[in-house]
Amino acid sequence: MADRSADSWLPTAAYLYVLHLDGPGLAWEYLRRHPDYRRDWLRRRRRPEAAHRWGLRLLEDPSLDARDAHPAWYPDHDAVLQLYPDADPSPNASSFQFWRIPGQKHLIHDGKRLILMARRSDSCVRLALAPGLEDGMAVVYAVRPGAALSARYRTVVAEWDKLAEVTEASPTVTGRPRPAPSAMLEMRTLQALDATQAGASLREVGEGLFGADAVASDWHADSGLRSSVRRLVRRGRSLMHGGYRRLAQLE
Numbered sequence: 483m484a485d486r487s488a489d490s491w492l493p494t495a496a497y498l499y500v501l502h503l504d505g506p507g508l509a510w511e512y513l514r515r516h517p518d519y520r521r522d523w524l525r526r527r528r529r530p531e532a533a534h535r536w537g538l539r540l541l542e543d544p545s546l547d548a549r550d551a552h553p554a555w556y557p558d559h560d561a562v563l564q565l566y567p568d569a570d571p572s573p574n575a576s577s578f579q580f581w582r583i584p585g586q587k588h589l590i591h592d593g594k595r596l597i598l599m600a601r602r603s604d605s606c607v608r609l610a611l612a613p614g615l616e617d618g619m620a621v622v623y624a625v626r627p628g629a630a631l632s633a634r635y636r637t638v639v640a641e642w643d644k645l646a647e648v649t650e651a652s653p654t655v656t657g658r659p660r661p662a663p664s665a666m667l668e669m670r671t672l673q674a675l676d677a678t679q680a681g682a683s684l685r686e687v688g689e690g691l692f693g694a695d696a697v698a699s700d701w702h703a704d705s706g707l708r709s710s711v712r713r714l715v716r717r718g719r720s721l722m723h724g725g726y727r728r729l730a731q732l733e
Contacts, residue, residue: 491676492690499549500669501661502604506559507548508668509730512721513537514544514551515675537732539592552599554592558610559731560637562597564624566612571620578621583607584644607644674711675718687711 490496500511513519513536522532526541533541539554558564568575580587585600585607598609615621623642625634661669670691677687688697688711700707727733 491673491680491682494669494673494691497669497673499547500672501665503548503668504561504606505729505731506553506555506561506608507606509555509726509732510542510548510551510553511668511672512675512718512726512729513553514542514547515672515679516722520544537727537730539594549601552588552590552597554590554597555730555732557732559608560630560634561641562608562610563638563641564610564612565615565621566624567615568620568622575620578615578617578619580617583609605644607641671714671718671721674714675722678715678718684708684711684715687715 500508503511516536519536522529522535523541523544526532533539534556537555539556542551542553565578580598583598583600585602585605588599588601590597590599595613596611598611600607600609623638625631625638628634673691674687677690682690685697685701685708688701688707691711691714692707696707702708721729
């Protein structure tokens with residue numbers, strides 16, 4: 483029987499923010515749940531090299547979810563825009579305008595360079611700022627060469643487009659599209675992972691995710707519902723134990 487004092491996983495509403503996370507954000511959600519990572523965080527002063535074991539430049543506090551944490555992945559995800567001063571700008575060159583970047587801004591030094599993270603409710607933009615770049619300067623962005631150059635370029639363009647989405651005023655009421663099936667899968671996977679780590683049985687996980695009525699009517703050895711819960715639990719453990727690296731593009 484699960485420890486009922488650890489049922490913070492039960493309110494599905496507490497996981498709604500997961501629906502708007504990108505790859506690096508999801509990777510952090512799985513990594514921060516790893517018991518060994520949490521132990522490394524507690525011993526961080528004696529073992530500063532531990533960050534590299536997890537694909538990070540620096541250890542980040544696992545008590546912070548992806549809305550408040552600033553994990554610095556190594557190497558960078560393709561979505562990180564690397565900005566440099568434009569040495570020969572054209573008359574219509576784009577410029578770096580710090581205060582016009584939408585969202586809540588955070589500046590972090592990852593041990594090597596300055597990273598600017600700009601978060602909104604539905605997106606996060608990450609900028610790696612080259613030394614010497616100042617507000618108002620014309621900028622160029624760098625894309626690493628390689629076989630996936632076209633895909634990386636498309637990712638960079640998509641991230642750059644987010645920066646252009648600046649409006650003078652936001653409407654009082656905004657509509658959002660229905661969450662994608664992949665986003666729902668991540669939300670349920672994280673909830674199932676938390677439940678099993680809190681000691682919940684598969685049936686209790688099913689009740690938390692799909693409701694007691696659904697479980698009461700369709701829970702037996704060969705039921706599709708039970709198989710779905712089992713797959714969610716297995717997927718969560720796999721992502722926590724290294725699978726998160728694919729989400730963060732570490733491999």
